[in-house]
Amino acid sequence: MISDKRPTLAEMAEVVDTAAKDVKPIAQFTTMFDLDSVDAYAVQQLSIGRRLARGETMVGVKMGLTSRAKMIQVGVDEIIWGRLTSGMRVTDGDTISVADYVHPRLEPEIAFLMGAPLSGKVTAVEAMAAVDAVAPAGEIIDSRYENFKFAASDVIADNASSSGFVVGGWADPATPIDNLGMTVERNGRPEQAGSSAAILGDPVRSLVEASRLLGEAGVRLEPGWILMAGGATAAIPLAPGESYRVVVENLGRVGFSITD
Numbered sequence: 001m002i003s004d005k006r007p008t009l010a011e012m013a014e015v016v017d018t019a020a021k022d023v024k025p026i027a028q029f030t031t032m033f034d035l036d037s038v039d040a041y042a043v044q045q046l047s048i049g050r051r052l053a054r055g056e057t058m059v060g061v062k063m064g065l066t067s068r069a070k071m072i073q074v075g076v077d078e079i080i081w082g083r084l085t086s087g088m089r090v091t092d093g094d095t096i097s098v099a100d101y102v103h104p105r106l107e108p109e110i111a112f113l114m115g116a117p118l119s120g121k122v123t124a125v126e127a128m129a130a131v132d133a134v135a136p137a138g139e140i141i142d143s144r145y146e147n148f149k150f151a152a153s154d155v156i157a158d159n160a161s162s163s164g165f166v167v168g169g170w171a172d173p174a175t176p177i178d179n180l181g182m183t184v185e186r187n188g189r190p191e192q193a194g195s196s197a198a199i200l201g202d203p204v205r206s207l208v209e210a211s212r213l214l215g216e217a218g219v220r221l222e223p224g225w226i227l228m229a230g231g232a233t234a235a236i237p238l239a240p241g242e243s244y245r246v247v248v249e250n251l252g253r254v255g256f257s258i259t260d
């Protein structure tokens, strides 16, 4: 490790933010210098601060690596979180361009709509009392690191690979979500299939974890924010000219098409 050449946290934030903005892959931080998770979260906050300074707003939080399938796919076995901004929102049925991403992938998720603030240690019942609605969702992840390869601190600094999210119709929060079939389809054909139970046994546990981790970081889920529970299956690559859809049993479907 070349610790004496370590950039400042603000410089690292500029590197990940610029990589996302200019769609240019970067070298993995932890192969060049030491970075612990506390500093990595500070880099994430600073890089999102740059987005907010450009006029984007905070709209929620995403949980990452809350399923075995996801942990195995990227080789990191730690639950992480990232920030969602207005600039990352993709509208259901939209057409997007892969040119806006380095190497985008889609994963099937469940989203919670917060109706009340939530932070700190809570029970599942307390967490759900703060939820107004649940929805089928898809996350577009796009690591800014070359070859989608990273260690835990790298991906935390890179906002947990978050680059887009799409949310379907909101449903009654009393809808059972602990064991729903979830698939990702490409051109109408399932490419990945799993269950919402893959998300920590129940996506509500991801919300409880989010509340705890955010509480430790001095962050609060705000009313109106979205909390993405994490991918239930491995993510699939997005390719030009294809259409993609996430289907969640009982909750419905959500998707988009790729132009170029």
Ligand code: OOG
Pocket (backbone or CB within 6 Å): 062, 063, 064, 065, 066, 067, 070, 074, 107, 139, 141, 142, 143, 155, 160, 161, 162, 229, 230, 231
């Ligand atoms: C890290 C982000 C993981 C999820 O839902 O598990 C994530 C990555 O896979 O690049 O968003």
Ligand code: MG
Pocket (backbone or CB within 6 Å): 062, 063, 064, 107, 109, 139, 141, 230, 231
């Ligand atoms: Mg995700």
